[in-house]
Amino acid sequence: AQSVAQPEDQVNVAEGNPLTVKCTYSVSGNPYLFWYVQYPNRGLQFLLKYITGDNLVKGSYGFEAEFNKSQTSFHLKKPSALVSDSALYFCAVSSRYSSASKIIFGSGTRLSIRP
Amino acid sequence: EPEVTQTPSHQVTQMGQEVILRCVPISNHLYFYWYRQILGQKVEFLVSFYNNEISEKSEIFDDQFSVERPDGSNFTLKIRSTKLEDSAMYFCASTEGAGNNQPQHFGDGTRLSIL
Numbered sequence: 001a002q003s004v005a006q007p008e009d010q011v012n013v014a015e016g017n018p019l020t021v022k023c024t025y026s027v028s029g030n031p032y033l034f035w036y037v038q039y040p041n042r043g044l045q046f047l048l049k050y051i052t053g054d055n056l057v058k059g060s061y062g063f064e065a066e067f068n069k070s071q072t073s074f075h076l077k078k079p080s081a082l083v084s085d086s087a088l089y090f091c092a093v094s095s096r097y098s099s100a101s102k103i104i105f106g107s108g109t110r111l112s113i114r115p
Numbered sequence: 116e117p118e119v120t121q122t123p124s125h126q127v128t129q130m131g132q133e134v135i136l137r138c139v140p141i142s143n144h145l146y147f148y149w150y151r152q153i154l155g156q157k158v159e160f161l162v163s164f165y166n167n168e169i170s171e172k173s174e175i176f177d178d179q180f181s182v183e184r185p186d187g188s189n190f191t192l193k194i195r196s197t198k199l200e201d202s203a204m205y206f207c208a209s210t211e212g213a214g215n216n217q218p219q220h221f222g223d224g225t226r227l228s229i230l
Binding site for chain 1: 159163216
């Protein structure tokens with residue numbers, strides 16, 4: 001069965017500092033991995049995805065994520081945080097061997113950037 | 116940029132009543148999804164829909180739930196006899212193509228409150 005773990009409910013970072021939001025996954029076969037962001041009273045917005053190839057994936061708003069197969073991780077990173085990055089972040093996984101439509105989301109991590 | 120739109124933004128319904136949540140996916144998209152997010156919890160997959168058929172559904176999506184694409188633009192979720200535990204944010208999403216590697220485009224959700 002597919003699963004995603006986001007071990008931190010909340011991450012607090014000072015503006016200008018690097019940030020990391022952690023994600024580990026469990027899936028049969030090779031995974032497809034995603035990060036989504038949710039602002040208050042809004043739906044989820046796609047940030048980036050890993051399908052295959054280069055382990056470092058770059059996405060929207062300066063975010064990037066590194067796929068680590070041996071650690072089954074896909075941590076979201078940004079070199080310099082902005083106050084506007086404060087939001088709820090969801091990691092998600094699907095498997096190319098499962099149904100063509102099902103994505104499993106993690107429990108979310110609330111990112112808070114202080115000025 | 117095209118968006119998925121959902122109406123209403125907030126629906127208040129008496130327990131036991133039927134409710135219909137409406138979604139207009141992005142116009143050239145062919146695959147449609149419903150998700151649920153109970154307050155403070157993770158985003159949960161409910162159902163996926165393609166070519167006027169359900170592709171996959173979760174264990175949450177029981178006989179009380181149904182989906183329909185009544186015309187060329189709308190995609191609806193019906194809950195036949197609502198329960199208190201159906202109170203949640205309901206998100207519609209769509210993708211242009213099939214496959215687990217497609218990022219899903221989400222609407223801003225309908226907050227369903229069951230009294």
